Amino acid sequence: MRTDRRQPAVTRPSPGGDEDWESLGRRPRARTNAATTIAVTFAAMALTALLSSGSLVGLAQRQEIGWQRDIALEAAEGLDRVASAFGFDRPARWIDQLAGRDEPETFDLDLIAGGGRPDGDTPAPTPTPDADPTPDGTTSPTPTVGPTPDETTSPTPTPTATPTPQPTPDASDQLPVITADRPLVLYVGGDSMTREVGNGVARATPIDLVTPILDPQVSSGLSRPDFLDWPQRLAGVIVNDEPDAFVIMFGANDWQDFEADGEIYQRGTPGWLAIYRERVATTMDLLDQPATAVFWIGQPAMRSAGLSDGMMALNEIYRSEAATRPWITFIDIAPAFAGPDGNYSDDIDGQRVRQDDGIHFTTTGADRVGRIVWDVVATTFAVAGG
16 A cells, blocks of 8 residues: 655745734734835924925925915925924024024115115215326226136137116216225125126136125026015125125016916016016115116026017016116126027037026126126226236
8 A cells, every 4th residue: 555655735824914924933024124114214204394394385485376386385384384383493493593594684675775774874985096096107907807717728709799888877976996905895696597697707807806795596586575585685785795886687587477466467467567677676776875886687588489588578677777777787698699590599609608408507608798797897997907
């Protein structure tokens, strides 16, 4: 009689339940670890969101007017209220205080626009220029624009476009003479375009004669004071930094719908244009300060035809408002960045001047703007040889 030597089949418990795993002397570690990891990840994300709720509100505010922004802002503000109620926002506030980013001071714009100051002081009188500002008493100095990085490697043609200077300083409002001992304090501020433009202006100016202050604010403009109130920001610059000259550039982020007095205005409509013009006028009036010159840079054409048309409409507002204010010089850079057909072009004179987004300038383009701006600034101020 033959004996069946085959071993009985081993029946392995299905890993579908803890009892089965226990019969094998093991625990389902992998599944437990995965679940724990997911839970910890969600908890970390929730904690991060609570700790940075203020930043999330700011990100939501940056979005264009519309239902997407409404939903994002509602969610962010709700989270921020929870964070504030339980003190999760305190670390962020402490960090801001340590970094000097306290709640910005609110200024009386009418007072500042009239030359007044919150402390009651008036701006220091402009130093009386010497009869002959040159050290050797020879001829009037001609500003020298130092070579830019591009010029050292491949000569850059002088921009062919002529800006539109119309500086007519009031005779009683004498601008200071710029020397090495008394350098020009030159503020450059505005939307993200001034990030490259500010660096271009700084590279174009003589290092010993100009002290630049660069203040680019990404995603900002005059359309959205709910995100960044530029007149208030500029009032702070006037009071705290006292620049001799302002270089201002807005517009690239302004061609969007905005809300005013509880009503939504579609970009480019008559009501939109009227309110935007009022904001430009308010900003220009604020910058009317003793012994100070203002240079307002217009926008170039953009790759997007719709955006480009919008920029030309804004340029007309800037130009016409500047024409009624002698302390403002409007600088039209559009001709310097126009292609052979007069429209947008990536390249000028064989050099790439615009970034891939068809909006911002490359370093070469920014240097081109910088030379144009400095040429106008240097003819407005008396600049000594050093």
